[in-house]
Amino acid sequence: MSALHLTISGPVAEIRLDNPEKLNALTVTMLEALESHCAAIERDSDVRSVIVTAEGERAFCAGADIEAWSKLSAAEFARHWVRNGHRVFDRLARLSKPTVAALSGHAFGGGLELAATCDIRVMAPGATLGLPEANVGIVPGWSGTQRLRRLLPEPVIKEMALFGRRISAERALGLGFVADVSENAREAAREIALGAAKLSPRAVEVAKNMIHAGAGEDSAALIEALGSAAISASEDSDEGVAAFREKRKPIFAGR
Known part of the structure; x- marks a missing residue:
């Protein structure tokens, strides 16, 4: 069973990462489930908006599960892991419904790239953003240097990817990357999603x-x-x- 679930309540669909023991790190089965859930949401005309959330307060998503990719050859890593992740994230980014990410905890690497696919984001005050891939000898692979570049200034991305620094919720708000900072990011995201559901x-x-x-x-x-x-x-x-x-x-x- 995948640790990524879809729940539909009225006009709002919720995609929830549920792997808190591993800081909601993304696995192959979670990516497959995300792609399937996006297709289901697109087919459901009753769904008007979407929120992307995660279990636990420590991390929204710590990125890709190192056990899922560390044993792949260089060709397999590029051909399958990176390309498949791009395809799935693009699927979420291009949903016809408005999407809101609720970051109750840290969003690192693939987790930050996942949050970037949503239309807007809400963060908890203690949550931070980062691109720590260089710590394990790799680079951002799921649009951290591409889609994220359209949402954040180049020096800020370099600060995270080249210098290993984290960005606070307050700074992310000032940069326009997040729409709001809230103690209850999940509920704040739901309120925003419900507001969108009332529009044409x-x-x-x-x-x-x-x-x-x-x-x-x-x-x-x-x-x-x-x-x-x-x-x-x-x-x-x-x-x-x-x-x-x-x-x-x-x-x-x-x-």
Whole structure:
């Protein structure tokens, strides 16, 4: 059984890391479950928003479980572990529903990269952020030098990745990386998610797509998705489909 669960309560879906003994370090089965849960959320039209949380107060996620990757060859590490992690994290980042990460504890390495996939974040006052990969002789591999670069200034990322320094919740708030600092990050994230659930889901989805396209997050697919949505609502599209089914030439009116 995976230590990553999906719970849906009304319009809010909660993805919860549940491996507190290992500081919620990510394993292969947890990544597989995350990908499956993202697909389930996308299919569920009743879900309006998503929160990503974790059990325990010590760590939101300490990164990737070293036992899951340390015995891989260099080729396997690059080809499978890094690429698979990227694919799964991209899946979460590109959900059509708004996402909020609740960081009740520290977010290091892959845990910080996981938090970065969400649209906004809430942190507990004592939580910190870090990219400690150099301590074990590796580098950030799940977008810590890419997606995170769009969310934080370059010197701040270098501070974490090159100098091993941690970023406090207060500083993260000042940098705009987190939306709020709260003693109960999970409840604060839920309140934000419930607020999003009251908005027009189509307007929220399209706004998220537009923002992501502008930021370079899967921009090619998003541009085509937005264009396809617009054209599919046209009379010409209805006429084209009808003509195909009736085996005749379409008569387009340009509407």
